Amino acid sequence: DAGITQSPRHKVTETGTPVTLRCHQTENHRYMYWYRQDPGHGLRLIHYSYGVKDTDKGEVSDGYSVSRSKTEDFLLTLESATSSQTSVYFCAITGLADGEQYFGPGTRLTVT
Amino acid sequence: GQQVMQIPQYQHVQEGEDFTTYCNSSTTLSNIQWYKQRPGGHPVFLIQLVKSGEVKKQKRLTFQFGEAKKNSSLHITATQTTDVGTYFCAALTGTASKLTFGTGTRLQVTL
Numbered sequence: 720d721a722g723i724t725q726s727p728r729h730k731v732t733e734t735g736t737p738v739t740l741r742c743h744q745t746e747n748h749r750y751m752y753w754y755r756q757d758p759g760h761g762l763r764l765i766h767y768s769y770g771v772k773d774t775d776k777g778e779v780s781d782g783y784s785v786s787r788s789k790t791e792d793f794l795l796t797l798e799s800a801t802s803s804q805t806s807v808y809f810c811a812i813t814g815l816a817d818g819e820q821y822f823g824p825g826t827r828l829t830v831t
Numbered sequence: 832g833q834q835v836m837q838i839p840q841y842q843h844v845q846e847g848e849d850f851t852t853y854c855n856s857s858t859t860l861s862n863i864q865w866y867k868q869r870p871g872g873h874p875v876f877l878i879q880l881v882k883s884g885e886v887k888k889q890k891r892l893t894f895q896f897g898e899a900k901k902n903s904s905l906h907i908t909a910t911q912t913t914d915v916g917t918y919f920c921a922a923l924t925g926t927a928s929k930l931t932f933g934t935g936t937r938l939q940v941t942l
Contacts, residue, residue: 818928822873
């Protein structure tokens with residue numbers, strides 16, 4: 720694997736609480752991405768980063784914010800979790816050539 | 832935004848049968864990538880196609896990119912139980928190596 724870890728791997732939280740998911744890479748890649756995966760929707764891009772402190776919105780960014788203060792860490796925050804944000808969240812990084820992406824193991828988030 | 836349609840959503844085959852999944856776009860694609868996700872796992876990159884009409888093989892897997900670069904297919908010959916999983920196509924979109932993923936085809940293989 721490409722040296723990507725995600726934490727936590729599983730989380731159950733209540734509606735209205737803040738949640739932060741962490742993605743950590745050891746490969747020093749410039750680009751990092753957060754996706755959510757839901758049945759029938761495949762993988763949808765939430766936010767991405769193209770460098771330290773450089774981030775931008777993806778397809779489904781409402782309700783989410785991100786930060787990247789170091790090359791190796793990309794944080795995804797749900798300011799006030801809702802049940803519609805129950806999902807599996809994957810972090811990904813771009814490999815060295817051609818834009819193929821390498822994914823972390825995922826975080827299963829349940830909002831009750 | 833760009834959309835990539837993938838069919839079928841699900842296919843169940845007997846071991847030894849062939850399997851094909853198709854990916855279609857209304858716009859011309861610069862490239863197409865394919866990923867496999869095992870149940871409970873994360874997507875894993877399989878291959879990238881860039882050229883019009885390109886065909887690449889990986890053992891029993893054959894990947895094709897259409898002449899117009901608007902469609903692609905993945906064909907598995909003589910499926911095995913190890914082929915079980917969901918197969919996604921993904922198209923490079925805009926800048927920063929962003930990808931738009933198809934909805935995936937879930938393959939189930941039984942003995």
